[in-house]
Amino acid sequence: MKILVDENMPYAGDLFRRLGEVKAVPGRPIPAAELADADALMVRSVTKVNEALLSGTPIKFVGTATAGTDHVDEQWLQQAGIGFSAAPGCNAIAVVEYVFSSLMLLAERDGFDLRDRTVGIVGVGNVGSRLQVRLEAWGVKTLLCDPPRADRGDDGEFLPLEDLVRDADVLTFHTPLFKDGPYKSWHLADEEVISRLKPGTILINACRGPVVDNAALLRRLEAGQPLSVILDVWEPEPDLDVALLEKVDIGTAHIAGYTLEGKARGTTQVFEAFSDFIGKRQQVALDTLLPAPEFGRITLHGPLDQSILKRLIHLVYDVRRDDALLRKVAGIPGEFDKLRKNYLERREWSSLYVQCDDDQAATLLQKLGFNAVHHPIR
Numbered sequence: 208m209k210i211l212v213d214e215n216m217p218y219a220g221d222l223f224r225r226l227g228e229v230k231a232v233p234g235r236p237i238p239a240a241e242l243a244d245a246d247a248l249m250v251r252s253v254t255k256v257n258e259a260l261l262s263g264t265p266i267k268f269v270g271t272a273t274a275g276t277d278h279v280d281e282q283w284l285q286q287a288g289i290g291f292s293a294a295p296g297c298n299a300i301a302v303v304e305y306v307f308s309s310l311m312l313l314a315e316r317d318g319f320d321l322r323d324r325t326v327g328i329v330g331v332g333n334v335g336s337r338l339q340v341r342l343e344a345w346g347v348k349t350l351l352c353d354p355p356r357a358d359r360g361d362d363g364e365f366l367p368l369e370d371l372v373r374d375a376d377v378l379t380f381h382t383p384l385f386k387d388g389p390y391k392s393w394h395l396a397d398e399e400v401i402s403r404l405k406p407g408t409i410l411i412n413a414c415r416g417p418v419v420d421n422a423a424l425l426r427r428l429e430a431g432q433p434l435s436v437i438l439d440v441w442e443p444e445p446d447l448d449v450a451l452l453e454k455v456d457i458g459t460a461h462i463a464g465y466t467l468e469g470k471a472r473g474t475t476q477v478f479e480a481f482s483d484f485i486g487k488r489q490q491v492a493l494d495t496l497l498p499a500p501e502f503g504r505i506t507l508h509g510p511l512d513q514s515i516l517k518r519l520i521h522l523v524y525d526v527r528r529d530d531a532l533l534r535k536v537a538g539i540p541g542e543f544d545k546l547r548k549n550y551l552e553r554r555e556w557s558s559l560y561v562q563c564d565d566d567q568a569a570t571l572l573q574k575l576g577f578n579a580v581h582h583p584i585r
């Protein structure tokens with residue numbers, strides 16, 4: 208059995224080799240000749256999976272090691288009898304930590320306490336709900352918008368987008384990209400929505416570029432609308448508008464989900480789904496794959512305040528490194544994808560063991576996702 212895996216899928220070789228012959232290939236585009244004799248295809252979000260790619264090939268299963276699935280024509284796969292699995296939630300923690308890393312940066316730069324701000328979360332799924340939990344653990348008020356969940360009658364107070372636009376100081380988007388249908392999210396933040404944002408609003412897009420109308424956003428910023436903007440995703444990718452990048456406060460190359468843990472979870476989720484599909488069910492413990500982190504252990508004296516939390520967060524991951532890397536190469540063909548391919552190792556907060564002599568600091572850090580313990584420190 209021949210299994211094609213995207214070359215940007217850590218641990219894929221080691222895992223899929225247990226099931227067959229593995230060939231690592233570029234994802235943008237997948238070399239057509241490799242598909243001619245392959246049985247399974249494991250992709251990332253850069254590969255459009257549809258009839259044009261797979262018709263006439265022997266592919267029987269497609270896995271995408273990503274949360275988003277807008278690059279996959281699931282309806283066609285189903286009618287073609289091709290098995291499919293995504294990796295829901297695999298990188299949700301990474302995106303949450305990206306958002307925190309960015310907000311801590313702006314809080315320090317602009318001199319505000321995050322706990323005095325209200326954060327509007329649009330899309331309260333794997334990412335949005337984890338973001339809500341961590342923000343609330345830190346004492347930040349959140350407002351939630353998720354029409355599909357509201358319509359399903361899920362617990363929680365779900366508000367219309369207009370309310371978040373009116374009342375939130377930070378508006379952060381975490382929806383799938385739906386180009387049409389009842390929950391269309393294409394240009395959810397259009398020119399009208401953007402123009403109604405309060406002065407000083409922080410606008411974040413870490414889901415899919417076209418959820419925010421990039422041309423409209425640039426027009427509003429050029430017209431002097433006072434916003435802070437954090438963009439991890441762009442319309443279009445990889446050829447983002449450099450003029451927009453120059454106007455945003457933080458701009459990165461679609462890497463919000465790129466922790467080692469997030470990528471490893473993505474790979475293991477599709478590996479497990481494929482092993483199940485072929486009737487050779489296997490499970491993988493994530494910690495057997497991951498190396499020791501660069502910073503493994505730290506001691507913290509006394510209580511936790513925003514400045515200390517900011518330093519802890521940035522010790523594990525400081526978004527400025529990815530912002531600087533993108534600004535250096537933006538506009539040069541091929542460089543956006545190269546940044547993503549050669550992404551520097553990044554870990555999640557849980558990789559940092561924090562020994563605290565303050566009980567409350569330890570409890571709070573645990574709630575925020577650090578591996579914290581309360582222990583007297585000599």
Ligand SMILES: NC(=O)c1ccc[n+]([C@@H]2O[C@H](COP(=O)([O-])OP(=O)(O)OC[C@H]3O[C@@H](n4cnc5c(N)ncnc54)[C@H](O)[C@@H]3O)[C@@H](O)[C@H]2O)c1
Nearest residue numbers: 274275330331332333334353355381382383390414463464
């Ligand atoms: N930048 C990155 O690296 C990165 C990483 C992970 C996910 N993503 C993107 O973020 C999206 C969200 O990720 P997730 O794991 O939370 O997905 P998810 O499917 O778990 O959650 C998405 C939520 O959005 C809601 N939603 C759908 N349409 C909506 C609309 N029109 N308005 C408001 N809410 C709506 C859904 O009901 C759901 O609760 C993914 O689909 C993916 O495209 C990006």
Ligand SMILES: O=C(O)[C@H](O)[C@H](O)COP(=O)(O)O
Nearest residue numbers: 251252253273274275298464
């Ligand atoms: O949908 C996702 O999971 C993310 O957007 C993911 O991080 C995208 O990364 P890629 O698949 O493009 O490497």
